Amino acid sequence: MHSTAPHTLNLGILAHIDAGKTSLTERLLHAAGVIDEIGRVDDGTTRTDSLALERQRGITIKSAVVSFSLDGTTVNLIDTPGHPDFIAEVERVLSVLDGAVLVVSAVEGVQAQTRVLLRTLRRLRIPTLILVNKADRRGARCAGVLRHIADRLTPGIVPMGTVSGLGTRGAAFTPYTGGSAEAGGFTARLTELLAEHDDTLLSAYVDDAASLSYDRLRAELARQTRDALVHPVFFGSAVTGMGIRELTDGIREFLPSSTGDAEGPVSGYVFKVERGAAGEKIAYVRVFTGTVRTRDRLAIGGGDGGAAREGKVTAVSVFEQGSDVRRQEVRAGQIAKLWGLGDVRIGDVIGVPREGVEPGGRFFAPPTLETVVTPLRPADRGALHLALTRLAEQDPLIDLRQDDLRQEVSVSLYGEVQKEVIQATLAEDFGLDVSFRETTTICVERVVGTGAAFEIIDKDPNPFLATVGLRVAPAPVGAGVDFRLGVELGSMPYAFFRAVEETVRETLHQGIHGWRVPDCTVTMTHAGYWPRQSHAHGTFDKSMSSTAGDFRNLTPLVLMDALREAGTVVHEPMHRFRLDVPADTVGAVLPVLARLRAVPHSPTANGASYRLEGDIPAQQVHALEQLLPGLTRGEGELESAFDHYEPVRGPTVPRRERTDHDPLHRKEYLLRVVRRTGAATAADATP
Missing domain, CATH: 3.40.50.300 (P-loop containing nucleotide triphosphate hydrolases)
Incomplete structure (x- = not known):
């Protein structure tokens, strides 16, 4: 039951x-x-x-x-x-x-x-x-x-x-x-609106509108509201x-109450994470089905495609009468605070994923801006990284990028106010005074053709005990990175295939120009390895045996060669804007839009005002917001939201500083990642 x-x-x-x-x-x-x-x-x-x-x-x-x-x-x-x-x-x-x-x-x-x-x-x-x-x-x-x-x-x-x-x-x-309702014409208007979504009601309305009672209409209004119609x-x-x-x-x-089987398998979602007074993680969880009790061991994961983890619940608080109250359990439909899940992150699924619901689904556009955060005191670099890591637990979309080569950290942003809040939070909660570099736009790179490359084990210029071949091709916008095998799965240990796939996904965070490559198909075309070997009566000899590290080190070189052959084009984020201005100011507004690289559609008259709709580069929205009051006597109204990416126009292609070992420059890359003397020699010999 x-x-x-x-x-x-x-x-x-x-x-x-x-x-x-x-x-x-x-x-x-x-x-x-x-x-x-x-x-x-x-x-x-x-x-x-x-x-x-x-x-x-x-x-x-x-x-x-x-x-x-x-x-x-x-x-x-x-x-x-x-x-x-x-x-x-x-x-x-x-x-x-x-x-x-x-x-x-x-x-x-x-x-x-x-x-x-x-x-x-x-x-x-x-x-x-x-x-x-x-x-x-x-x-x-x-x-x-x-x-x-x-x-x-x-x-x-x-x-x-x-x-x-x-x-x-x-x-x-x-x-x-x-x-x-009848006297005010409410019933007639309500009937017409509800009949648009219900054929039975429409038939009754056509046959005899007077036969529809107010109670029936009210019940139908409740049903259609719950269906979000x-x-x-x-x-x-x-x-x-x-x-x-x-x-x-x-x-x-x-509005409907929550539903869910309290006796079913546990399924929940972590929508907020905060730290307690002792620094412990506290997860805010909506439980959709099942019951979570103190001392339960729960599967955690699925929100970002990462590996599943496990945690033990040490305490539960359920929200009741204005505050959260300690309880022994939280049941389906409720929201609770859970302690003890040390590895938990925002977006994690607790237990089993909900059927038909994609874990970590995105509803709004991602951040399109970023900036480098620097401590005013150089000695605070380590403390700053730790503090920003804590903030990223509460807001994963600030997306820390650690550049070990330059000892810098950058964060993703939605706007300037968020930057001010991060600065104030670091000062008040962590005692860190920081400054920000100029805010820049986050672009992406899209693959435009097909390219392939491979390197064979024990053949110059490959210093690694691995054979890797990859083919890169474009994929539709929104498809993500699709990794496929063009070789037999049994041709080498699965751990080596996994190492290649994980490295491909990581490497594509920085394409030819340093921007993320979001949508492409990568097919593994060549695979080979040396099995575990040892000298006679001796122990395992790494110099004679392939490891996952060989595949992780070689994959970026092969992938970048394939990506260069395929070619990429840098795309910048574009906002769709809607601008209402007094009719007599259109002449002043249009040249400014052109200077900001906005592309307006034909203006339409709307009473004493004009409406302009079109596209504008995300990096120019803030400038338009600042200029608009002066151009329109403070009467202009601007709405804008991220809409799509477009190829960057102009002779200068924006580049992003790399934070990896830069596989685009083979010699320096090998010197950084290879520790064996023979491999270093091979690296020196390569162009």
Whole structure:
């Protein structure tokens, strides 16, 4: 007999920065009786912004979990960052949600991040309610914002009531009921919208619209909301509390509780890792099926394709009534903090992967910027690397690149604010003062042809006891690196094949110009080795026997020769932009776009403004953001998001400094990796 966990709803609060996510979280906790006094973001007194840096800056940097009870259901509320520089935090949270509330400002309306978020929520089919917040603020709009949402987000919205006193402290939200809905035309609009997704309802509507009861429509609205087909819209104010009770009723009625077999095999996902007071790792885990108990040994892995590990749970905390409470177990549907999993990383699968869900799936674009971090005190180099490693545990997308040759570390970024946060965190948490080099764009290299190379064991110029042949060919965008065998699997020990494949994948992080080669097919065409040998009555002799090290050292040389023959083209990241400007400023904006290498489409008139859409290099977005206010009297609105890569234009191909032993320069490479005298001699003899 299957057992299910207590009713749980894992609810994300998402929005563009400053729309009021954290204030809404505070108001929901207060309404549920979890906190006696509502904290203020500006005062740094909110429950979820616990980092000192969050309190100082008044922004959310890390996702945070709090909980409250709603009619017997435990709601785990996950507050997420709104600034696009911290989109990685949002990405990890999306993997554990049952539903979401997307917050839109009644004053500013739909903003750049709002569009990115709802587009992703709909793609992942996460049931989502929309709260139009700040209805009490001067400049708040109702009909205009609804049009904005329908135009820029989705037409599948259902306003759930009317607003009076808009823009004043006395603003009030009146929800539709069975009687008021008909009078306001709500029932007719709702029927038309729901009928688009339900043929039975459409037939009933055509035959006799009056026969559709309000209760039936409401039930169908709940079903279609849970299927992420439509989105109920509420108006309110997190500051005054107006509309929050109606939103809470909507959460109860329209969003689904988690489901999962508590007796099934353990399957969970790690969406956050932090360090405790003693430096121990604490993993935030959503359990989808099964039950995790203290002292259980769990399989860990699958999030990044790395080798599976194992860990023993030493303690469990489950979120209940505003805080995490120590328990002996966590059951399917719940979120818990687990101690004892020393090797755990963000994105790891706990137990078995969920069926039909790709581990570590990406929902948003990767970082497109990077910078070198340098300590102001040279003696801090070791401490800096350790500190950045700790930060990468909490945000793997900063993607440390250690350059041992130059004793430098670089990190990947989404934007300048993230760089400032890293700098402040290193100073406050680790006592390290650092500076950054100029931020540069992360390009990629794409294979354009087919190339092949091989080296035979015991034949010059090959100093290694290995035969490796590789053929490189292009693959479709997004295909990744596909390693194939063109030789018999039994022709040599499997460990040698594995060494070649692992080295191929590692080497492709730095192509001909130093950039990652993301999509290609690599086929092993030649393989050979010397079996384990020894002198008569003697012990194992490395000079007569192949090892995995021979294959690891030879593979980069062969792969780079094949890659040179195939050829690569450097591609830079491009953003798709949408720019609304006053009509009389278009003449000033267009030349600036051209200077920034943006490619706009034909402008379209939109009332007294013009809309420009097109593509712009990622490295130019920040410059456009800085220039726009002066060009448009502060009235220009810019939205941009990574869209694709394009070949770099111009005579200068951007290069990235290598951090490996550089197999493109054979002599220096061999001198660095070969320790045997004979091999070094061979290296000296090669051109």
